[in-house]
Amino acid sequence: MVFTQALVAELEILALFNLGNAQEEGIKVHHDAAPETVAAARRLHDKGLLSRPDGGYLTSLGLDAAEQAQNLLTILTGPR
DSSP: OOOOOOHHHHHHHHHHHHHGGGTOOEEETTTTTTTHHHHHHHHHHTTTSEEETEEEEEEEHHHHHHHHHHHHHHHHHOOO
């Protein structure tokens, strides 16, 4: 399995969430955002990770995924 551009777009959305306040602070993907961003948000919603097709809040599964995505990002961008 490889990281496709579609998966990278989904990971980028998951990385936007503030995990310290994820239940009170959602995100909004505006209709005029880049098409790949709009599509990624919709796919995350279809997969049950976001509460709305245009962002919203993380579901329980979404919170787990966002934590993993942000941990991976931290590991990969660690000390240089």
